[in-house]
Amino acid sequence: MPRLPRWIAADLTAKLRSPEAAAVVAGLEGKLTERRRDYKVQSGAFRGVRVLVYRGFVTDNVAKVRVRVFETPELPGDSRIPYWEVAQSNLRRHAALSIVGAQVELRVGRHRATEVTDAHGFANFSLPVPKLRTGWHPAEAVVAGIGDEPTVGAGLVIKPSLTAPFLVISDIDDTILLTGLTEGLTMVARTLLRDVEQRSAIPGMSALYRGLARGVPGRTGKPRPEPAFFYVSTGSWSFYSMLDQFVELRDFPSGPMFLTDWGPTERYLRRSGAEHKRAAVRRLFKAYPSMRFVLVGDSGQRDPLIYEEMARAFPGRVALALIRQVGSEADERNNQLRKHAELLQAEGIPLHLVLDARQAAQLAANLGLCDQETVMQVGTDLHDS
Template identity: 75%
Template sequence: MPRLPRRITSDLTAVVAGLEGKLTERRRDLKVQFGAFRGVHVVVYRGYVAADVAKVRVRVMEAPELPGNSRIPYWDVAQSNVRRHATLSIVGAEVELRIGRYRATEVTDGHGFATFSLPVPKLRVGWHAAEAVVAGIDDDDSATGTGWVLKPSLAAPFLVISDIDDTILLTGLTEGVAMVARTLLRHVEERTAIPGMSALYRGLARGIPGRTGSRRPEPAFFYVSTGSWSFYSMLEQFVELRAFPPGPMFLTDWGPTDRYLRRSGAEHKRSAVRRLFEAYPGMRFVLIGDSGQRDPVIYEELAREFPGRVLAAIIRQVGADDEERNSALSEHAEALRGEGIPMHLVADAAQAAAVAHSLRLCDADTVSEVRAELDH
């Protein structure tokens, strides 16, 4: 089947995205008209500061519907997780973002998102509160959401970019129905962390002592996933509950946009990682992912695009050693190391910690703590 010319494809996607936005507005108007609108809910996703500019994303939507009190096992959990994707977006809402004394205003797009690039000169290193205020919808009171923005220390030895699915959170993307069941039927408290990875990440955050015994500033952590923004609150809670270092997340919106009818997960990850390399040109990175998707390919591409900027690309093996995919990847990683691209395929968090320790990315205590977590 011949491909449509790029301009025609672009025009088509813009029409579809515009139509979806208008349908969303019509749906909201009908709910307001019939008294079914539950009010406005504002989410401020964790953002980051680079070159004195805060990059923050805000979403405005209808207040979520609380689950019922069903006696059917897992029914309420499944309803809540499905509703995350069916939430009504608020299109065309004016949003003011406030970070300390700094202010900016944007308008939500066809999916309810407002994307900010707010200059924040002289903001100190660390986490800062961010507040988003939305004017009342149809004479309702204004709504407010709060979140956090991170300004990483450029004196840190490196920054960490981590995949989420099957790197820190067990999803079983290669398992089909089992993955769907985990996603839809479990509370966040029941979601399983990949054993040992939490201890490894805390060790990377702690770093190694210098000659005087002091440690350099902690590296910032960034999390990338092909998952929907609708799961953000669950993922944020998961990171906190399992004691992973907090950090901004790069998720994706599964609906059509002005440019694309559907999304490429690999391109989303590649763009997110590249964006961070470009945002912090003087920094080096530790990249962590798994062999279940395209993390090794993406990390290799970025290591070639930004020579010398990758301190380590650690890939957690999904599946058995003798699987053709893993055997080939093990050989390829060895060849890449011969080229100076430090890619390592590891069977578990213990091997990952050993590799990180050998590269002086974490201390010996980290190796012990990871093994203890695996033995627990």
């Protein structure tokens, strides 16, 4: 079969990747989803509506909250096949029917705003919340006009303390949650065949994060305000509930999550995981311009490069960047990263490749970001794991 000339192929590729093409595909997908819903409602197969309010955050007195509206998931039946129910539940997270064009009212305290869900069932809010105090606040989303009664979803929104010594941005996969992204089929098996209670935390990381949250006393001996935690991952929003439960079960500090939508949107036919992370981290740096950040990631993906870019783009605002080593010390990737980290440290960029949570805790303690009790607790966790 004859091949297209290179310039024609390049032009065609550019057009297919353009926002205009993405908008067309997203629009078609939205219409197909609406037809699927209408058919299920007319046939009596529609199971009702669920409203999920993702943890949000407040910046410049505006609450940034994402809500999703979708069909109530069908629970798997009993099966004698090992792991079958777990696999069904995990797969159905991705197959949930989105509710397109639903009107959603978000309520945070006495503040209200209304948005309409997009082709994937998401509604994104920027709700002014003047005079909201620091800390966590309940958020409620109400969807009416679908079914006999309004459907309500509940969530939380955090307003970080700007007097905290720093904020924390953490990767998820292979930074706090063992996924094995570099292990191919092993990662797929962990994702599909294990429920949240069976998912393993990276040893010592929970104790490290609790120590960072606790911090060190101020000059007066009183505890400083706790830093807010933000979690960034290339994983799908479909796994949000599982990841949020994992954070709670494994005793990590709660925080908003920045996940991604694997389907086409009005701007992109296909998402770049690295670009998603870069944009999310940059967004937080811009959202809190007076704050310094502790960044935590792993060597298995693009975290080192993204964190270096942030340190250069926002000089002096990275208090510490911790990169957990994935794989052996002998791996060429880790060898190169270790040498590069040493060059960055000589420049004044505090990016460190660490073997485990103990090394990470000691580095943080040396910089006054956590106490020596944290180092001991991390050591105990590593010994017990």
